Amino acid sequence: MSRRILITGAVLADGTPTDILVSDGIVAELGTGLSDAEALAIDGAGLIALPGLVDLHTHLREPGFEHSETVLTGSRAAAAGGFTAVHAMANTSPVADTAGVVEQVQALGEDAGYVTVRPVGAVTIGLAGGQLAEIGAMAQSRAKVRVFSDDGKCVSDAVLMRRALEYVTTFDGVVAQHAQEPRLTEDAQMNEGALSSELGLEGWPAVAEEAIIARDVLLAEHVGARLHVCHVSTAGSVDVVRWAKARGIRVTAEVTPHHLLLTEDLARSYDARFKVNPPLRNQADVEALRAGLADGTIDIIATDHAPHPVEDKDCAWADAAFGMVGLESALSVVQSALIESGILGWADVARVLSRVPAEIGRVAGYDRGIAQGAPANITLVDPAARREFARGDLRGRSANSPYLGMTLPGRVVATIHRGYPTVLDGELRSVQQVAISKGKEGNESRG
Amino acid sequence: MRHLLSTRGITRDQAVQILDVAEDMADVATREVPRLPVLRGKTVVNLFYEDSTRTRISFEAAAKRLSADVINFSAKGSSVSKGESLKDTAQTLAAMGADAVIIRHQSSGAPEVLARSGWIDAGIVNAGDGTHEHPTQALLDAFTIRRRIHGQAARGKGLEGCRVTIVGDILHSRVARSNVWLLTCLGAQVSLVAPATLMPLAIGEWPVEVDYDLDHALSAGPDVVMMLRIQAERMHDAFFPNAREYSRQWGLDDERLARLPESSMVMHPGPMNRGLEISAGAADSPRSTVREQVANGVSVRMAVLYLLLAGAMEEAA
Incomplete structure (x- = not known):
């Protein structure tokens, strides 16, 4: 997995349209028209990028x-x-x-x-x-x-x-x-x-x-x-x-x-x-x-x-x-x-x-939200999605949710933790994938 | 009727139908052989998580008079005391082919859970759940009142104009709750009398009058005075200072009994605490319906089981 992620065409929580380049665990660049051929590309069109x-x-x-x-x-x-x-x-x-x-x-x-x-x-x-x-x-x-x-x-x-x-x-x-x-x-x-x-x-x-x-x-x-x-x-x-x-x-x-x-x-x-x-x-x-x-x-x-x-x-x-x-x-x-x-x-x-x-x-790295130089913790949400909340949406060990069977708006499309994805295309990354990504970022920060 | 879980939400027609069928069942009891073959081959389970010999034998007698097979399942000394869950017990009974389960449970809502769960397909009868409801007790109370008022002409009638005063631990009483919904649905005017500590919160939203003063309530000459069992242990939770004060303020003693109109009925769901909420004189007076209530309980429970288990056949026919 590439250590860089490029999210294109997303909108920040305050309504600003932007691309987001994540590199080495931090938000490297914000702005429109960003490009990086080697980065993992995420199409952010229609998505809101929340911290x-x-x-x-x-x-x-x-x-x-x-x-x-x-x-x-x-x-x-x-x-x-x-x-x-x-x-x-x-x-x-x-x-x-x-x-x-x-x-x-x-x-x-x-x-x-x-x-x-x-x-x-x-x-x-x-x-x-x-x-x-x-x-x-x-x-x-x-x-x-x-x-x-x-x-x-x-x-x-x-x-x-x-x-x-x-x-x-x-x-x-x-x-x-x-x-x-x-x-x-x-x-x-x-x-x-x-x-x-x-x-x-x-x-x-x-x-x-x-x-x-x-x-x-x-x-x-x-x-x-x-x-x-x-x-x-x-x-x-x-x-x-x-x-x-x-x-x-x-x-x-x-x-x-x-x-x-x-x-x-x-x-x-x-x-x-x-x-x-x-x-x-x-x-x-x-x-x-x-x-x-x-x-x-x-x-x-x-x-x-x-x-x-x-x-x-x-x-x-x-x-x-x-x-x-x-x-x-x-x-x-x-x-x-x-x-x-x-x-x-x-x-x-x-x-x-x-x-x-x-x-x-007192958790460090969240005071500025998605900002250049800040740790890359990002949640991409599709606010237009609607779904009947079902057992398959529960990803922990227990199913005691009061919402099963209810129709709820919104869907988390991607989650980026310390610069690597934990959720992509609405799917959790596997334990192995996360371990590999984490290892790379870990080496980076130690190096 | 698929289940009988509560009297809350019951319609007047449904209630009158049950009471009318109970009249027919009471007639059966007067026959030389007081038994009907209508539930032959059906299995009725008495599933009792709380001790209640009176209610259990009443249901047992009702089921047997309808020729059903009866299984008594008491939680004490059974798989339940070994930690078996309600779910596993229900599935066990389902596997044994129970057609109806009469459940007494210390937790409010347990019969509802059983009926909704899909663990068992049987008809569920609530024989008392926690501090929620005890619908067959209310039905037998309504039946008893209606018979005393209308005698042989009771069929088809409700309780319009009848004034019922329920006295005692309303807060913890499933009998009071079931009676409030059923009696008001049948047209009776219900008033509740208790110290404020034993009155449920937001009682103002119930279709009843509320009175803290028993003497005041009795001065209106109610047609029915229903005394509820009070647990003396309640004083330890500061619901009232002690049994003496409770008895003085809210007990039906001989002097209060004497002030009631000749026609007033004195009811008690039993078991009674003589000398606490009711004096021996009141319990044994001709106005007391206590023994009628027990006899009528069997008729009403026969009606409920019949409608639950034979009713489906009628609908199909």
């Missing part, structure tokens, strides 16, 4: 839950969805609460080569909410962890949360909080409201999320730390974050694609594919989340890709696991929920799915 997508919230499940996903299979799902960097959440087994585990996850990511895998470190040992994990050791390890989260569990103890916020400041890190008051959500199954009352499913009240966010933004203000709020799901949470930002508190917030498109009404079928934590809310919440993204209250979109094996979803609702896969569908769902409704443009998508998540996670 490589960055996911701040991914569950890769390895080590420990390899029957759901591995770093390799999750990396492939990510590349297929147009991502070039993902943050691997810490709720593995063993938990990513030591330098050893985060370095292992990072090494597995490097070996796979499809995306840059940035491990997230646990805030507390074993996610148990009792004692701080070795945050410093993880920050200073080869994995250089900057995001710390007990995701899946809330750091509910106020003193521990305060200390965590303060302590990570030492390492320029951020605590990403899974905001869920545990006592208010014992046995919770779905959004609490009229529908949960009717269906007889234990409610997960909005206040359980909002109360923790309110407490945490005030803690962040008090100790002068920055805070990141995972998967904001309610209108009230958007209000609290908006208030905090107006007050000058250093808080960032994420929303998932599914909370931007789907509502709790899907639970009426008791089909556990729609069981997720935090739960799907109602239409008013969906609209508030969209508005929050539009006005900048919510900073980023993150997938919360959560693979589960068939048997964990093929059962009664209460017995099923929480979570849905989302890497492969994210961009299409964003296009459906936000672009087609005119709430965001493609430049906003580049911001909320690439530049800002990279900034929050």
Whole structure:
């Protein structure tokens, strides 16, 4: 495979038509009329060139839950969805609460080569909410962890949360909080409201999320730390974050694609594919989340890709696991929920799915987007495509997608990670092809 | 009728049809040999993940009176206690040729999952799922009310004008949910009485009146007072301070019973906590329908099984 790639006739997120010459892992040249006979040619006509997508919230499940996903299979799902960097959440087994585990996850990511895998470190040992994990050791390890989260569990103890916020400041890190008051959500199954009352499913009240966010933004203000709020799901949470930002508190917030498109009404079928934590809310919440993204209250979109094996979803609702896969569908769902409704443009998508998540996670190389001299992380999307989302579109190990059978817009045609393709002509490159490309670029950067 | 999963969404015609067939089934019970050959060769499985001897034997008696073969499958001490999934159990029952599965499950929606899954082709009857629904209980309650009001002339009638007050742990009660949908569909006016902690959220969207004050609710002289079983353990989750206070505020005691009109019925789905939500005097008074409810339960369940398993033949004919 050539070390150079020439994309012709594409349009950047801001609407600028351009050719893009990628060479030695970086964007070598931009402009129209570029030519390079030896480069791998990609016809970009009709395609939008987005900066490589960055996911701040991914569950890769390895080590420990390899029957759901591995770093390799999750990396492939990510590349297929147009991502070039993902943050691997810490709720593995063993938990990513030591330098050893985060370095292992990072090494597995490097070996796979499809995306840059940035491990997230646990805030507390074993996610148990009792004692701080070795945050410093993880920050200073080869994995250089900057995001710390007990995701899946809330750091509910106020003193521990305060200390965590303060302590990570030492390492320029951020605590990403899974905001869920545990006592208010014992046995919770779905959004609490009229529908949960009717269906007889234990409610997960909005206040359980909002109360923790309110407490945490005030803690962040008090100790002068920055805070990141995972998967904001309610209108009230958007209000609290908006208030905090107006007050000058250093808080960032994420929303998932599914909370931007789907509502709790899907639970009426008791089909556990729609069981997720935090739960799907109602239409008013969906609209508030969209508005929050539009006005900048919510900073980023993150997938919360959560693979589960068939048997964990093929059962009664209460017995099923929480979570849905989302890497492969994210961009299409964003296009459906936000672009087609005119709430965001493609430049906003580049911001909320690439530049800002990279900034929050301290991932280098994404601050300028597709620019001359910047690392070549590029996602080519065909916005005119439409398809019925099907099992074949899922490229990870698990199939617990809520979108199967839905018609979604857009298609990732090519993904370029550090200057080499991981997806070409809409197809994932093979493990061998990626290994060869990666090796060449690796030699280049060492040479 | 393919399945009976809930009373939510049932039409008045469907409900009246079931109750009318149940009247026919009740007549069968008065015969010298109380048995019909209509489900001969059919296999009905009682799949019970929760203990409920009362409901199980009621379904068992109903199936046997219709000459069906009955298999009782209790989760305790079975393959389920060894970790077998609902899916595998369903496929096992399908392989054994079950024509109908009566399922009692601790998880809301389990019967719906079973009916939709494709794991098994049998008709599914919900015999109580979590805190969701218990449709045959509501049907037997409606049947009991209709018989008390209309006697032998009950066929074809609904419950128009009938005022029903349901008292107790509405939040956790599948009986309350099924009754709200069914009784209102049949034309009854339903009011719910409970402390606010035991009232479901957004209850304002239900087609019912809500009252926190039992004495106030009883002063309106309802035709039916339905007392729900209260679990004393609820006090540990702070739903109410203790059993004494609950009983004082929301229990049907002798004094409250005496204030009810002579014609009012006192119902209870059983099993009762005498002295907690209902006094012995109320439970045993002539107004109490508790024993009728048990007898009518068999007739109603016969009707449901008949419509589920023999109904298809009628449609084909």
